[in-house]
Amino acid sequence: MAALTFTLKKTLQFSIDCSALTPNYLANKSTSEIASLLILYGKNQIRVDEIFSVSGDDAQNIHFKNTSHQLDYLGANMSSGHMHIEGDAGAYLGFGLKQGTIHCHGNTLAFAACNMQNGLIRIDGNTGDFLGGASAGLRKGMGGGTVLVKGNAGDRVGDQMRRGLILIEGNAGDYCASRMIAGTIGVLGKVGSYTGFNMQRGTLLLAKTPRLNATMQNCGTHTLPFLSLMFKSFATLDTQFASISTQRVQRFVGDGACNGNGEILLISPDLMH
C-alpha cells in the first residue's frame, strides 16, 4: 500500500477546508471515490481532483505535497493514522486532533492544535497565533497531546490550554500562556510581553529571562527534582528539550490578577542574571 497522496495542482485563490481529507473520513474509499468528493472552494462545491492530484491508497498514511497557507483544517478531528504535510499549512492545523500524528514540514498560520485532545503535532517551521488555543466560545483550549515546534510561535501560545505539552524551540510572541488552565509549555527562545497573563495554573518553562508583569511573584531559585523526570520524559521526542537536564530553576508564580497559581520556571543559562 502506498501513502494516499494529495498534490496541490494550482495556486489557490481561496482557502479551503481540508477537514474531510483525513484517515477517518477516507478509510475504505477508493482513489476514484476520493477524487470525486466535493469540497467547498469559494461558494462552489468542487471535486477534490480539481484541486489535488490524488494517488496512493493507504488512508492511514496521508501525504500532502506542494501545499500552501490556503489549506485550512488539515488533520482536523483525526483519531488515527499519520499525516505529512510537505510544505506550509493554513489555519487550524490538527484542529480537535484525537489521536495519530501530524507532521508539517513548513510553516502554519494561526490556531494550530486548536481544541487538540491527544496525539502528536510537529511543525518544522514557524506557527501563528493561538497555538493550542480554543475555538469560538469554548472556555478550554488544547486538552491533551504533544505539539513540537522547531521554529517560532506567534502570540497567545497555549491560551486557555487545559492539558498536554507544547515545546517551542524558537521564540514565542506576546501573551504566552495567557489564561492557561493547566499543562506544560516550554520555550527555548525569547518570549514577548505579558507572559503568563491571567495564567491560572500550569507550567511555563523558559530558557530566557522574560519581562513579567508586577502581578507575577518571584519565588526565588529552587531545586525541583521532578524536573529530571520531566526532561527524561521528553527523551522519546525529537526536540532539543530532551537534552536539558537541570533541576535548578528560578520560579515565578501567578497571575495574581486572577488569583492564579501558574508557575513560570526559568532554567539556565540566564539563571544567574
Add this chain to the structure above:
Amino acid sequence: MITCLKNGRLYDPAQQKNGVLEDIYIAQGRIVAKPSDPSKVTKTFDLSGKIVMAGAIDMHSHIGGGKINIARMMLPEFQESKQYSEPEAHICTPNCSHHATPNTTDTGFRYIEMGYTAAFEPALMPINARQAHLEMADTPMIDKGGYAMLGNDDYFLRMLASKKDQKSINDYVAWILHSTQSIGIKVVNPGGINAFKFNQRKLDLDENNRHYQISPREILKSLSRAVHELGIAKPLHVHCNNLGAAGNFETTLNTMNASDGLPMHLTHIQFHSYGTEGDKKFSSAAAQISEALNKNKHITADVGQILFGQTVTASGDSMMQQLNAKHANPKKSVLMDIECDAGCGVLPFKYRDQNYVNALQWAIGLELFLSVEDPWRIFLTTDHPNGAPFTSYPHLIRLLMDKSFRNEAFAKLNLDAQAMSNLTSLNREYSLYEIAIMTRAGAAKLIGLNDRGHLGVGAGADITVYTDQADREAMFAKPDYVFKDGELVVKDGKVVKVVWGTTHTTKPAFDIRVEKDLKDYFNRYHTMQLDSVKIHADEISSDGRGSINVHQNKQVSH
C-alpha cells in the same frame, strides 16, 4: 375554495370532543361548517387513522427580546454543530445544545415542525419591547405575543410607594400593554430585580425593598388587581421570589394568597417547589405545591420541566442569576441592570442526571405534572430554554403519557435523588385528551385567544395532524400535516411553505391622561422620550409580513 380534512379523529377539548371521528372544513383560513354544496370542496385530505388537534400553543417560551440574543452572542459554540464541512454529519437529538439558542428562522421552523402554531415570549421588557418585536417579526411560521414585565420598574414602584389609587395603576398597566403591543403582564421576582440594584441580594414575599419600603406581596396584589379590573384575559404571570432556592416552596405557597383570590398564573413552578429536607438540604415540595394548586382554583401554573443536557438559562431575574452565576457551565454569564425598568441574567447550564439536585429537579417537575388534577390549570413548558430547549417537548409528552418509559428514565438517575422522590408511586398517565387541554385548549383559554386552540367553526385553521403511534415521542415530534391559517405548511414533519404569523395583543381602554405624568417622568429621569417608547402598530405590519391581532377583553365585574 374549501378544503376538507376527512375522517380524522378529533381531540378538541374546547368542544368536549375526545377522539371523535369528524370531518373539518377550511375556507379562507378559518374552520367553517360543512358546505351545503359538496362541489365547493376543492381539496380533500384523507386522515383515516390520523389524530387531529388544533395547533399547539406554547404559553411561555423565551423566543424574542434581548436575553436570547445575548445568549446567542455569548455561546457561539452552541451553533457549531451546523458546520457543513464536518465529516461526521451531526445528527440532531431533541436536547442538542444548538436548539437552546436557535436563530429566529430555526425557532419558527422547529416549532411548526412539531405542530406548534403559536408561542408567547413571557418576559418582554417594556423598554426593550421594540427589539422583542423585531426578533419575533423575523420568526416565521408561528403566531407570537408577549407579556410585558412590570413590578420592578421604578415608575410603578414609585406609584405604589406614594399610594397612588388603583385606577391610576390600572391606567399605567393598560398604557404599557398598548405601547409594548403585549397581551399579558408579567412580574419577575416582584421587587427583587429592583432591590438588587440597591445591593439587596435576596427578597422574601413580605420583605421590603430597601428603598421603596414596598414588599413583593403589595406588588402582586396591585398588579393582579389591575389585570383583573382591566379585563385582561391572561392572569398576571408571576415568576415568584426566591427562584431556585432550597426551601422556596413556602414563598410559593404564600404567593398563592397574595392576590386575595384574584387569578394569578405561577410560571415555571418547578423552580419554586423546593424543600430543605434530607442530608443535602434540598428536597421535593411537589406534594405541598400540587395540593395547594388543587385547592386554589384561582391559580394556574406551568411547570418549567428540566430535561438533561446542555442549555442556557435566560431570565429577567438578575438578583437570582447573580447567585447562580457560580454554577454556570461553561463558566460565563451576562448580568445587566436595565433602564430603571428591570434587568437580566443569562448563563449556560448543563443539567446532569447524576447530579443530585438536577435529578431531583427533573423528578419534581414530573411529580407536579402528575399530581395537579386539573389539566386546564397546569401547562406544559420547559421555560425554553431555561429547563430545556422547546424541541424536547415530544420527549416530555412521552414521559407524561408512558409510565414505564418514565420509570425506566427515573431508574437511571442519581440514587440519592431517587430516594427523595415518590415519582414511581404516581401511576397517572396523561391521555391524548389531557395533552390537548394542556397544550391547546387550556393555553388558548388562559391567554384569551378565543379563535385558537380549538377546532370549532369560526376558529383560525391552525391544525396539526399526527399518526397515532405507541411511541408518543415519535408521534409528537413529527406531525403528518400542519395547517397554519388554513394553509398546508408542514408535511411529514418538514416545512413545505413559509408563512408569517400574527402578533396577538390586547388593548384595554384607559385614561390617556396617564401620559402626562409619564411624559414628565421620562423627560426627567430617562434617556429617551416617551414617544420613542411606544411601538406603533405599523412598525409590526409595515414590512408586509407581520400583523397585529387585538383580542377582546373580558367583561369586568368589579
Add this chain to the structure above:
Amino acid sequence: MAELHLMKSSNKPTLPITHCCPACGLLCDDLVLTSTSPLNIKNACTKSISFYNSAWLTNSNTPRIAGKASDFNTAIQAAADILRASNQPLFAGLGTEVQGMRAIVALAKKTHATLDHMHSESTVANTLTIQHSGWQTTTLTEVKNRADVILAIGTDIVSSHPRFFEKLVWNEHSLFDKPRPEIIYLAVPKHLSADNLKAGISPAGKAPTVIAADTAKLPEIISALNALMNNKKITENQVAGITIEALQSILDTLKAAQYAVIIWSASNFQYAHAELTVQSITHLIAKLNENTRVAGLPLNAGDGDTSVNNTSTWLSGYPTRSRFFADQASYDAHHFSSNQQLNKCDALLWVSSFNTQQPTCDAPTIVIGHPNMQFDIVPAVFIPVGIPGVDHTGSMFRMDSSVVMPLKQLRENQLPSLSEVVLQIEALLT
C-alpha cells in the same frame, strides 16, 4: 376613557420635528429640526452637527458605474453581475441599522458572503469577552439615576459620545437623590483633546481625578487593580507610572460607591489582544459585585455597530465576522475580519450609509452608501442611498444594546434606502 392613538409615521415631515440622532451610540431623541436652510437643529452636539451638515450637503442622487453616471436599474444590474461572478464576496463597512442589516443578511445567504463591520476591530474585543466569561453591565438610564462613581478607562467618553456628561452625569434630576458622581479618568489616550476632560468637571466646579498613563499599558494597569482586589502583593512600586497607592485609591473609591460605573471604549484600545484587557476589566467588575454594586458600560464605536451585531445574531445565530453557505452560517472572529478578508475576497460590497467612509480594496467593489461619498479608488459600482434617520425611517440599537430607537424621516428626496437597493440586487440573483 380613550383608546391610545399612536402617531403614524408620515412621509412628509412637517417642521419643527423632534427626532433621534444616529450620529453616536447615545441616540439622543430630543433633537429638533426647526429649519433646513439654514440648517437649524436644537440640542445638536458637535458630532450631530457634522453628521447633519454632511447630510444636507447631499449632492448626488446618481448611481455611477466605474465613475460614470448611470441610471438606477443599470447600476443594480452591474452590482448583481459582480456578485454573481464572485466566488467569495466580502460585505464590509455595514454602516446601517436593523432594516438595512436584515436585507444584507438575506443577500449574504444568496451570495455566500462573509460579513464584517467597519468598526469590528473594537467591537470584537467586547464580543470575545462576552464569549469567554461574560460581563456585568448597565444602561444609560441606570447611569443617570444611580451612578455615584464613574471610572472612565482609556476614554474621555465625550470624544465619541459628546452629550454623555450633559445628559447622564450632570443631570439636575435623578430618582434617588444621589450625590453628583465622582469622576476618575484612567489612562486616557494622549491624542484626544485635553479639553475633553473638562466635561468631567462638575457644575459646582469639582475637578475629576485624572490618572495619566499610556493607554497601551492598560493590560498591566488593570491586572494590578485585579491583584490588589485579590489582596495580592505587587512586586513594583508603580505600574505603568502609576503608584500602587493611586491604584489602591481607585479600588477603595469603587468599593465605597453605592453604584459605581466603569466605562471603557474598546476602540481606544489600539493594540493587539485588547479583548484580554476588556476581560480584565469585567473580571474586576464581577469581583467587586460579590459585595457591592458596580457595573460596566462599554462604549460603542458607531456606524450602527450595535444594530448590525444584534441583527446578525438573531438572524444567523452569530454576530458579524460570519460567513454564509446558503442558510448556514459559520463564524470566526479571527479570520473573517475585514483586514484579512479584503486580501482574500474576489468582490467587495461596501456599505456606509451614515458616513462617507470609503473602502480600499483591489477586488471589484460595489459601494452602497452616503450620497456624499468621494473615492480615492473609483469603485466598479456606486449606488447612493438615503441616510437612515434623515431620508428614511429605521430602527437602531443604542450603545447599551437594550433599547432600540425609531429613526424618523426628516426630508423627502429620490434616494432609495439601503434595503430597497439590496432587495433589488437580490431579486436579480434568483
